[in-house]
Amino acid sequence: MKSWTRREFGCLTGAALLTALRPRMALGQAKARVVVIGGGIGGATVAKYLAASATTIDVTLVEPRQVYTTCFFSNLHLAGLRPLEQLTHGYEALTRQYGITVVHGSAEAIDPAAKTVTLNNGSTLGYDRLVVAPGIAFRDGALEGYDEAAMEIMPHAWNAGQQTRLLRQQLESMEDGGLFVLVAPPNPFRCPPAPYERASLVASYFQRRKPKAKILILDAKDSFNAQDLFQDAWNRHYPGMIEWLPAQFTGGVTAIDAKTRSVITAGATFKAAVANVIPAQMAGRLAQQAGLANRSGWCPVDPVTFESALQPGVHLVGDAIIGGDMPKSAFCANSQAKACAFAIAADLTGSARFPAHLFNTCYTYLAPDDAFSNAISFKPVDGKLKSVISFVSKVEESSEVRRQAARAAEGWYDAFTHDVFG
Amino acid sequence: MRLVVGFAIATGFVLLVSQSEAAAGADQGAQLAATCASCHRLDGHDKGIPPIIGLGEDRLTSAMLAYRASQSPSYIMHAIALSLSDEEIASVARYVAAQGRNPP
Numbered sequence A: 001m002k003s004w005t006r007r008e009f010g011c012l013t014g015a016a017l018l019t020a021l022r023p024r025m026a027l028g029q030a031k032a033r034v035v036v037i038g039g040g041i042g043g044a045t046v047a048k049y050l051a052a053s054a055t056t057i058d059v060t061l062v063e064p065r066q067v068y069t070t071c072f073f074s075n076l077h078l079a080g081l082r083p084l085e086q087l088t089h090g091y092e093a094l095t096r097q098y099g100i101t102v103v104h105g106s107a108e109a110i111d112p113a114a115k116t117v118t119l120n121n122g123s124t125l126g127y128d129r130l131v132v133a134p135g136i137a138f139r140d141g142a143l144e145g146y147d148e149a150a151m152e153i154m155p156h157a158w159n160a161g162q163q164t165r166l167l168r169q170q171l172e173s174m175e176d177g178g179l180f181v182l183v184a185p186p187n188p189f190r191c192p193p194a195p196y197e198r199a200s201l202v203a204s205y206f207q208r209r210k211p212k213a214k215i216l217i218l219d220a221k222d223s224f225n226a227q228d229l230f231q232d233a234w235n236r237h238y239p240g241m242i243e244w245l246p247a248q249f250t251g252g253v254t255a256i257d258a259k260t261r262s263v264i265t266a267g268a269t270f271k272a273a274v275a276n277v278i279p280a281q282m283a284g285r286l287a288q289q290a291g292l293a294n295r296s297g298w299c300p301v302d303p304v305t306f307e308s309a310l311q312p313g314v315h316l317v318g319d320a321i322i323g324g325d326m327p328k329s330a331f332c333a334n335s336q337a338k339a340c341a342f343a344i345a346a347d348l349t350g351s352a353r354f355p356a357h358l359f360n361t362c363y364t365y366l367a368p369d370d371a372f373s374n375a376i377s378f379k380p381v382d383g384k385l386k387s388v389i390s391f392v393s394k395v396e397e398s399s400e401v402r403r404q405a406a407r408a409a410e411g412w413y414d415a416f417t418h419d420v421f422g
Numbered sequence B: 001m002r003l004v005v006g007f008a009i010a011t012g013f014v015l016l017v018s019q020s021e022a023a024a025g026a027d028q029g030a031q032l033a034a035t036c037a038s039c040h041r042l043d044g045h046d047k048g049i050p051p052i053i054g055l056g057e058d059r060l061t062s063a064m065l066a067y068r069a070s071q072s073p074s075y076i077m078h079a080i081a082l083s084l085s086d087e088e089i090a091s092v093a094r095y096v097a098a099q100g101r102n103p104p
């Protein structure tokens, strides 16, 4: 057996004592069990950082899909600039390098009293702590006529994968001169700049392949994120191609007719060659069923530990939460996940707690070699996540600065997906 | 003291704790470096984003202090540096520099 140095001896006894004092870590149960539901950006990050934080924690990740396709950069796929395979990531490294058990199934029910999760195959998993990161769901009946069948005709492509592929195929087979209608959702929704980034990148594709095509954005809102940057870029890159109609002008989109591929507003009906309908959103279904969401449809959490305000012992991260000033972005989901993982690890192992640092950094494409960026830091203040420092690109930035941002975005994609899945 | 260690060895806690002492959760530098890892790969493979591995503690510290003082050349790093205290900058620089000496 190894002989201990004085220093190791000192810190080991202290930490061992702390550990030994914790009832959950008592004899016979050396490992605490954490179950993470949802292997998207938030869930995969929590699982990885929990497993890396302490060998005394046994981590199980529940995710129905074998592989995850990122929404970020999926607009580049729509523009024909990236194959979907390059946006697709597996879970092998999480198992191989971090010892995480990945269960491919869907969580159907949570019993917080018994501390169990029931999966769709009928099996149950017991936990000491649970993390729920189910992403978004679409609000039922928000848009008349937009049901599961309509989604196959007028895809939302707001979860990446098959829907993204479908929308890309429709854009490819569209005739030159056709009308592409994009229905933009009401706040709050996943990734505030993304509908407008999508319009920009689809325009860049049309410019190359279908120069007579037009893009019409029917918005549920009267203004949108980084509007000045987008409208400046649309004038510079795609003059006359993109028209944006705010809700105050159309009265808002009220219904969809999938048979005729029409989008119906209070004042007019628009017949599309290709329609991308992004409906109103709420926290993923499981969060609703398990009583983790409030009447807003989103989940209130403690901004330090990301523990549910409605169910003790259950934590939530990512798009499903009420994030205060934090937007629903992959970067925020990843940042919240780390804070949550370290808080849980400190609780379960008695290791030190440090103040968390929460950020959002976002690169948004206006054209293939023109991207803008923003950076925001957040802090918990009075029980809410508040933005503390924020910067966003300016309209007058040079084309060289924008070109560099587009290049940095690619480096970010590589590093970020490695941080989550690598 | 002896009793406590005896108890710890008997229950297997010594092994578990000695590993977790070195693991990410126990070290403030490691927790802060997790933030860096959202943009900078810590295995030396950065592409498109400047690498931070292999820079050394002093250069990392002075770079962070320079970012804190000015928005140019990167307001992303300016925002991040502004949110860190001197002690936090020191501990993340120490941790990241150590990763550079010993790539994971």
Ligand SMILES: Cc1cc2nc3c(=O)[nH]c(=O)nc-3n(C[C@H](O)[C@H](O)[C@H](O)COP(=O)(O)OP(=O)(O)OC[C@H]3O[C@@H](n4cnc5c(N)ncnc54)[C@H](O)[C@@H]3O)c2cc1C
Pocket: A037, A038, A039, A040, A041, A042, A043, A062, A063, A064, A065, A068, A070, A071, A072, A073, A074, A075, A105, A106, A107, A108, A133, A134, A135, A136, A157, A158, A159, A190, A191, A194, A198, A284, A285, A286, A317, A318, A319, A320, A328, A329, A330, A331, A332, A333, A361, A362, A363
């Ligand atoms: C077009 C577009 C572009 C975007 N671009 C950016 C960008 O540039 N930068 C950025 O930071 N963000 C971007 N985003 C936002 C980003 O994709 C989301 O914010 C992020 O994915 C949220 O992570 P999450 O973990 O909350 O949800 P998700 O990543 O959606 O993960 C949820 C996971 O939970 C699983 N799940 C759901 N229910 C269950 C269940 N019952 N049991 C088990 N598993 C379940 C799902 O299968 C899924 O894998 C973009 C989004 C879109 C749509």
